[in-house]
Amino acid sequence: MIDASRRRASERNGMRHLIFSLLLMALVAVATSALASENEGQCNTIVASGPPEYAPLSFLSDGQIIGVGPDISRMVGDRLGIGVQVRNAGSWRRAVRLHEVGEIELLVALYRTETRERDMVFSGPYWREDTVLIMHKDRPFEYDRWSDLISLKGGTIGGDSRGEAFDRFLKQKLDVIATPLQANLVAMLRAGRVDYLVIGRNSMFSEDFEAEDSDLITHPKAVDSHEVYMSFSRKSPCSVHAEAFSTELQRLFRDGSVERLYKKWHGNQ
Template sequence: MPRLRWCIRLLTLGSALLQAAAVQAQPDVVQGAAPACRQLVASGNPQYPPYLWRSTESSERLVGANVEMLTWLSKEVGVPIEARYVGPWARVQEEMRAGRIDLIAGAFFTLARTEYMDYFHPAFRETRSVVLVRSGSNLDYRRWSDLAPLQGGTVIGNSFGEEFDRYAKENLQLTQVSGLAQALQMLQRSRIDYLIYEDSPALAYVARLNMQNVRPLRPAVASESLYLTLSHRSPCNTPELRGRLARAMYALSRQGLMNGWIDSNIQVWKRIGPAP
């Protein structure tokens, strides 16, 4: 009987050693993460130059400053990150809620979104959302209440901060459409009186669509921070990976890397030329 117990112990020890060797042979798996965590899939608003846009009309590949950020992050956390087009901005948020994508590269903070994704601090960019009108508009915009009598527009799923979102829901008439190009065309054709969107992406689209009669108003509706987020349902959402991402975002902010990526991708967007 002692000999049998000794044999069982040897077999158990051998099995443990084999399992340890198998884990060491998989360096792409984050320590402490689920075994399925060999890659992170990221997405975001695909109509968001210079931050993010599709490489071609039919491509699933995203390009832009945020993709450069994800490439840098991939090296920092030791896990490959694929930037993938999954649909318009509203669909991106649905995919994130369901856990079919892991990361969103560029989301404003709202309490509702914290129900299905984690935010990483610090933010990687500060942005301004503005009111855009036709050049001949006589809208004298000074405060939010000046917009109340008019018909406005925005893109489905967009947020402009908790305070403004609440005010808009209760007081403004906003038509929501699936894409920024469609919203700008509605503004140009006088189907809406004004459009609310972030200034840099909106003006990039205005230039690409060669719209001479659209201009932003001041002051800004809101100034908001852009964050990297991780889905609660991601198989890679572990304390270990969250820690790595948090440290990486802190290093990114301290080094000021985002400014250079944005500047270079503004030039890339300009070289693309007018939209078809």
């Protein structure tokens, strides 16, 4: 009799715990939904920026960041009913830093890495590009694999990423100078202070490294190839739109809009 009473009491307690757990889960779900709705409501305009020397995807002209990325971000914003305001944040390193703290809510052109995942929610991809080596035509060198660069001195854009694996190799094995301006890198290469530049192929357009009369040449073998994304700051309430941005970016890629804009801006370089 006592055992039966204890069993019934235990069952009642178990039922109370179950009901309490279900109520708690329901409250959490409601709170999460309310927070998402509140954040979505707070995102009326997305403050965006991009690399100042990454033509034609994103570059600085007359004090403004323009190119494929800014245009595409506005197109997606229009489809979602959200304004996109593109600002010049200065150097790329500064733009990334402001993005990490949420002051810049959207970056319109960058690689996706595990390190960046900590502070960013990625949308896309919407493009793909090669990382290439630029060298002086009077000082060419053999290149087949990353280790061939160990004995040389290189240059790159500060704050840039060339993909998770190469970033790690660069940090651990290579002697590379990072500066905020591509013009400084080009000057150092021409002066012989560095042996090569490691940049995205898109960055070539502002300098036209492949012109016949150029004293700089592109090595025919790419260092690596990566997809280009947009990213929302995790500190921004607008990050709730990351998935919707991804969906629209994919649609614009499939219907040829990205390709058309790429050709348009490439022709304007």
